[in-house]
Amino acid sequence: MALLDVQHVDISYGNRLTVKDCNLSxxxxxxxxxxxxxxxxxxxxxxxxxxxLAGGGKVTAGDILYQDKSVxxxxxxxxxxxxxxxISMIFQDSGAMMNPTRTIGKVFVEYIRTHENISKNDAWAKGVEMLERMRLPNGDNIMKSYPFQLSGGMRQRVGIAMGMTYQPDxxxxxxxxxxxxxxxxxxxxxxxxxxxxxxxxxxxxxxxxxxxxxxxxxxxxxxxxxxxxxxxxxxxxxxxxxxxxxxxxxxxxxxxxxxxxx
Ligand SMILES: Nc1ncnc2c1ncn2[C@@H]1O[C@H](COP(=O)(O)OP(=O)(O)O)[C@@H](O)[C@H]1O
Ligand SMILES: [Mg+2]
Structure with a gap:
């Protein structure tokens, strides 16, 4: 069984057909x-x-099945x-997606707490653990940093750490x-x-x-x-x-x- 099955999908922005007959399994x-x-x-x-889909994009034909169910x-x-x-998504520059005025820790803790009913302290510890798993040494310091204080590679690891927190399929x-x-x-x-x-x-x-x-x-x-x-x-x-x-x-x-x- 395929985990994901994109079947004959058309996608339009407004009435402009942008993607035609996309198939992917x-x-x-x-x-x-x-x-x-x-x-x-x-x-x-x-x-x-x-x-x-941004900007009023719509799937206008076909189907997208995740674990055999249409999404x-x-x-x-x-x-x-x-x-x-x-299902998780990681973007080109995770740093650009982050709010420059908020620390990594603040964003990460909030992200975890939207998915799990745990205390801020526990969410912080979980964030640190994920960062260290992504080979970011001293996760505590990273949590206290603002995006601009990190290199592009570090920010991308932070993005991956967030994306992998719940071990998505x-x-x-x-x-x-x-x-x-x-x-x-x-x-x-x-x-x-x-x-x-x-x-x-x-x-x-x-x-x-x-x-x-x-x-x-x-x-x-x-x-x-x-x-x-x-x-x-x-x-x-x-x-x-x-x-x-x-x-x-x-x-x-x-x-x-x-x-x-x-
Ligand atoms: N939000 C949007 N509104 C209208 N058109 C869009 C939008 N996003 C992308 N497009 C158009 O859809 C086409 C495909 O874009 P995109 O999927 O971003 O391509 P790629 O990721 O391969 O660079 C382009 O012609 C782009 O202009
Ligand atoms: Mg693109």
């Missing part, structure tokens, strides 16, 4: 990368999976049950390493892989970096102008790219941590 512990140039619809697809018409309460606990990551230098990129990518190995988390990783996709993903979906132009197992796709577009993306692969992965 993800098993437990599987990692799928969505690659494609800017504006191809990658963010739109994963936001639809989390029921968080298209969930109530706010039902989404609150799923989001954060079973499905993690959606939108360009999680794009704002980082290559060395930090490689570290964060490895961290995602460790999370998958440890918790069997399924992941959809959106990236315009086919090198990251090639390194992480079991399967790769290539999007262009709102359509899937190619999809398949990593090996096949990388070795036998069918479209010129995929080959161009492959040729543009930058190095990841000093190594070319494809």
């Amino acid at each position: 993800l098993g437990k512990g599987e990692i799928c990368a969505i690659v494609g140039e800017s504006g191809s619809g990658k963010t739109t697809v994963i936001r639809a999976v989390l029921g968080l 298209l018409n969930l109530s706010k309460e039902q989404w609150n049950q799923l989001r954060g606990k079973e 499905l993690l959606l990551a939108d360009e999680p390493t794009s704002a980082l230098d290559v060395t930090t990129q490689a570290q964060i990518v490895r961290q995602f892989m460790e999370l998958r190995d440890e918790y069997d988390t399924s992941m959809i990783v959106v990236t315009h970096n086919l090198g990251v996709a090639a390194y992480m993903a079991d399967k790769i979906i290539v999007m262009k102008h709102g359509e899937i132009v190619e999809c398949g197992d990593r090996e096949r796709l990388l070795k036998h790219a069918k479209t010129e577009y995929t080959r161009q993306l492959l040729d543009a692969v930058p190095s990841l941590g000093g190594m070319r992965y494809v």
Whole structure:
């Protein structure tokens, strides 16, 4: 049984059809990368999976099944049950999503307390534990910091720590390493892989970096102008790219941590 099944989905903003006939099936512990140039619809697809389409975006055809149940018409309460606990999202720059005037600890404690009825002290301790699991030394200090006091890589680890607090079955990551230098990129990518190995988390990783996709993903979906132009197992796709577009993306692969992965 697939954990997530996106079936023939169309997505529109207003009356502009933006994503056409998107299909994606993800098993437990599987990692799928969505690659494609800017504006191809990658963010739109994963936001639809989390029921968080911005700007009046709507799924206008097809269905999205999570554990065999459609998520298209969930109530706010039902989404609150799923989001954060079973399905989590990590953004490109977790720091930019954070309120600059509030410390990491304040945000993290509040996040935990929306999901769990525990004391502030216990929530703080849980936050510290998660930060340290993400290899952020001295979690207590990080909790007391403001986002701008941390490096981009540290902020991204904080974002991942938050996203992993409840060991979600499905993690959606939108360009999680794009704002980082290559060395930090490689570290964060490895961290995602460790999370998958440890918790069997399924992941959809959106990236315009086919090198990251090639390194992480079991399967790769290539999007262009709102359509899937190619999809398949990593090996096949990388070795036998069918479209010129995929080959161009492959040729543009930058190095990841000093190594070319494809
Ligand atoms: N909130 C929105 N309102 C209207 N159009 C949007 C909105 N978000 C994205 N779009 C449009 O949808 C298309 C796909 O965007 P997006 O999913 O962000 O692509 P990607 O993540 O691949 O860069 C683009 O043409 C973009 O302009
Ligand atoms: Mg995007």
